[in-house]
Amino acid sequence: MTISVAVSGASGYAGGEVLRLLAGHPEVSIGAITAHSNAGSRLGELQPHLHSLADRVLADTTVETLAGHDVVFLALPHGASAGIAAQLDPGTLVIDAGADHRLEDPLAWEKFYGSEHAGTWPYGLPELPGHRERLKGARRIAVPGCYPTSSLLALTPGFSAGLLEPEDVVIVSASGTSGAGKAAKPHLLGSEVLGGMSPYGVGGSHRHTPEIEQGLSAAAGESVAVSFTPTLAPMARGILTTATAKVRPGVDPADLRAAWESAYASEHFVRVLPEGQWPATKMVVGSNYAVMQLAYDPHANRVIVSCVIDNLNKGTAGGAVQSMNIALGLDETAGLTQQGVAP
Amino acid sequence: MTISVAVSGASGYAGGEVLRLLAGHPEVSIGAITAHSNAGSRLGELQPHLHSLADRVLADTTVETLAGHDVVFLALPHGASAGIAAQLDPGTLVIDAGADHRLEDPLAWEKFYGSEHAGTWPYGLPELPGHRERLKGARRIAVPGCYPTSSLLALTPGFSAGLLEPEDVVIVSASGTSGAGKAAKPHLLGSEVLGGMSPYGVGGSHRHTPEIEQGLSAAAGESVAVSFTPTLAPMARGILTTATAKVRPGVDPADLRAAWESAYASEHFVRVLPEGQWPATKMVVGSNYAVMQLAYDPHANRVIVSCVIDNLNKGTAGGAVQSMNIALGLDETAGLTQQGVAP
């Protein structure tokens, strides 16, 4: 039986990656492809790398065009998905790549997004403890943010195992520019980005901070405080997250590695590298993998975890498709890219 | 029936891309993976983006390790393949990604490579007139060079249709650095390459020049002279070829487009873009597609064709797998990536 899927926000980077994956998914038939200001255009003008879909024409993003599919992907600006989802059949699987339904705490939502909270949906990061079960049969799924995906995968094993102190996590991430979207802004011009790096959202103001704290707190069973600094790197795709946390007194640093390895031993898309090998974003670009390595730093009694993902793939579209597979009872790896594209 | 395949030169960029494609090929089982100085290493150390093959160990590149497979890919320095192929069973499909068996003219070989000519094998560019037929059932295949792939696809339609003058073709190509291989040379360091461009092999000395002339001459039915200048661009993958030729007297420039469109109308992996849209290498990176556009330039009475490919994919490994599929009677697109990875 073929699953019919509609994709909104198809002119953006997230929507494009969802389409790239779905076009190769063996169980899926792509129905409506929709956009807002680009409705009426050929997809080939906007996503010229999607050769097999080049002649498809974008419909307008409305409830009418999206209705009647088994699955609807929403890759929309935040604030736009709740209204649409409410009008879609409860039996339709709605997967929101935006931020609207990730946070559990309405106050955190209001503080960081300045609008009313739209509610919380099952969180599409199945490698976190307990999450895969919640995704099975779900009909509403919130896709995690790209930075939270890498940060939570990096540190959750240590918090779940009770090895880390909750009060002083420091995370610094470098992201490719596609994470900032396709809207033309001067500071995202190639001339500005090529050959340079810059920070942004410093001091805890980035909207992914509460999402990271929420996930780590759930793993720790107590409130975890995070200092998160994102930076923009001169590459189109990829996130390198350096995540550090203090090791609890009495923990033998030699035991850290076992906690990470056992947490991911049966996970298809998460790899803890052999000792001595460090991740690089190019190992995962184009794929749904998260790859990591860890070290104990005696200078500060901290564990340092380096974790790489493709922000558009595992960090967005890959995570979305993986969650769809779980929700619908398909093979979890269906349609997901097994290898990175390197060099 | 599963086809068993061996891949030599597996630690290099071409070998890595062959493995990436074969790992996703539905009809193939990857047997021996071999290398020279890296024999004994885990593939995960050398090609850490090939997640599903990470624990495979590289064997030594010998006739013994390669024998006994249905297909053997040779991604070796030039001069190395003829000796190995001679010792493999004549029924084994041997696909040489190196240069040894591309040229038909022994004198051209000797002039550009300085050694004895090893003979000519069917040329793995099925989109050229007559070549697909020659590949069917072949047991020895020479994979074209990456520059010739883009140059021949760009200009063959015009020469086949008798629209172009043979005596003054000018081609300038920009290639990503992976075309230069994985050997550590100072001028290929990131510090040297990042943020800059440079030419090399200027004046007709690049070894791909006779291969381009051979292919265009075959299409034209007379000797075609080419001035070819390759340049190195600050990107890992991709070739942008700007190929120009004088239009014959009496040809209506308005007829040029029809020749190109009809030449590729039934080709799966070659796209002539709609008028007004120009190719970009990122449309094809990670995929087996060649994408092109053409214009008539009245200043010099020339047709200008811009053609992009992924040098490692359509320009090497993708062309190799496509040729394998044809030789063995498989679906020509099996295992080949349908979409580019962008942005």
Added chain:
Amino acid sequence: MTISVAVSGASGYAGGEVLRLLAGHPEVSIGAITAHSNAGSRLGELQPHLHSLADRVLADTTVETLAGHDVVFLALPHGASAGIAAQLDPGTLVIDAGADHRLEDPLAWEKFYGSEHAGTWPYGLPELPGHRERLKGARRIAVPGCYPTSSLLALTPGFSAGLLEPEDVVIVSASGTSGAGKAAKPHLLGSEVLGGMSPYGVGGSHRHTPEIEQGLSAAAGESVAVSFTPTLAPMARGILTTATAKVRPGVDPADLRAAWESAYASEHFVRVLPEGQWPATKMVVGSNYAVMQLAYDPHANRVIVSCVIDNLNKGTAGGAVQSMNIALGLDETAGLTQQGVAP
């Protein structure tokens, strides 16, 4: 005596580079710094690399703010400079970095720019035969385009010496993204540009084509036809021009080199590299140099010249300051950067 200089268009890339050079010019005092929509801003917000000028505030670009200086640099959109220049004192040196006064042929102007021709000013490329003399004492100077600067420097020696055929010049240039300016356009986003190359203005439609033809025709003493194809490269600065022309019958290819060497023997900012060494854009980034090498290609009886410049420096601001120095009788090298910034 200090020369007072005003700079308009100071928020753009060309204006920023003019300011960078003038800030280090020993004879110059920077007066008004002006912009259009950014008037009122601190320069430090818009050009944060210009540390010594960070606290200067941008004035509005009007005749009033520009008047009263010895020199006025105009880095404005085309069409804007003629009106301003007409209202400035005839004794003021006005240097136009825009296109308005480069072309001599009003018909060419109207065809490519679609407006009325504003007249022709002395052309700020002193290394072309006769041009340095015309710049001495000039009070109106048109700064050449960046592509014409590299193309004319590349081929003029051959045409001046009568060695080249006029009817079939082919030029392919790769430019860094700063040549496309600072306006935020989707195709210039870092995500689009990083890791890829693309052509534009193919088929003779780029506005620099008539400017190149004008300059080469002047050198040849007859009409020269040029096929010019610009491409966009993933780097912020730099142009690599590959310029080719047919060699006249009877010319000994061995004599070509001497023509180029003698043409530039006494030029400070143009270097013909020793045989065997090829230019790279990073040799000249940040400097006012043009560096080139040439080869004879027997396949097409063509000379191939590779020429690199920094599009913002020698291609715009450096050429402008060099021309100012000549016009005012200063040391021609004053304020101009002698070394590239590499790697």
Added chain:
Amino acid sequence: MTISVAVSGASGYAGGEVLRLLAGHPEVSIGAITAHSNAGSRLGELQPHLHSLADRVLADTTVETLAGHDVVFLALPHGASAGIAAQLDPGTLVIDAGADHRLEDPLAWEKFYGSEHAGTWPYGLPELPGHRERLKGARRIAVPGCYPTSSLLALTPGFSAGLLEPEDVVIVSASGTSGAGKAAKPHLLGSEVLGGMSPYGVGGSHRHTPEIEQGLSAAAGESVAVSFTPTLAPMARGILTTATAKVRPGVDPADLRAAWESAYASEHFVRVLPEGQWPATKMVVGSNYAVMQLAYDPHANRVIVSCVIDNLNKGTAGGAVQSMNIALGLDETAGLTQQGVAP
């Protein structure tokens, strides 16, 4: 009076940048230019961006070639400078861009470098408290490492003012590839570096860790523990350091900014940006500036400082020339670039 200077290690990136600056220094005459395996080559072959020095020939790096100059720059592998310095006249100013004489603690040296400690020289970072005085008249100067330069400038004001906790500093830096030097290693190839990021030296093993701890401990007046993680970014030049430290109880976060501003109020080459503006490496590439911004992060009660430098300029050659100027009583800014080269 002209100062004669010799530069060793002239074929590497640090040596090249020293030469670039010295060639524009108004008080300096460049004497011997030396190298090891490249002795006998023209400088134009190895540093083709140094146009004014292209015809200089490299001498062998020996005491004989270096002796007889007022100043000798050593840009050599660690371990090589002590022996040479011992044989140079005590009145000669010897400036070591290598690591040999930076650390005060012989045990730290031996632990991280595995050889005998060569002694400690005045540390060439004049913006640190007390250091400028120690450099005046000095005849032996150790140039700081590039990571320590950015890290110490970032955090010293807070430690000097007693605002920060000493026990848990976390620093993550992204560096351009030139910091890894010019030796051809596979992981530094353009194909590997372009489009990706990777960490290295994780867990406190990078040799710059003890140097950072030494400097911060001196500022704090007590032992400071640092977790330092360097990462490699796809750019040729530049360091972005994200440095964080816990704020002491009782400190009003609103007072942090004043401490940084007052620390650098009279420093020419260090800028604390106006509130709301964040640094980018391209603000400083090609210049001797360090630019920074800070924020208080309430999530972890930490100050986050982002600091950018050009690793080859302020981080190596610029710091070296600045120290030379101080040692010899010259204008501290002589020969140092005042503006960054952007975009």
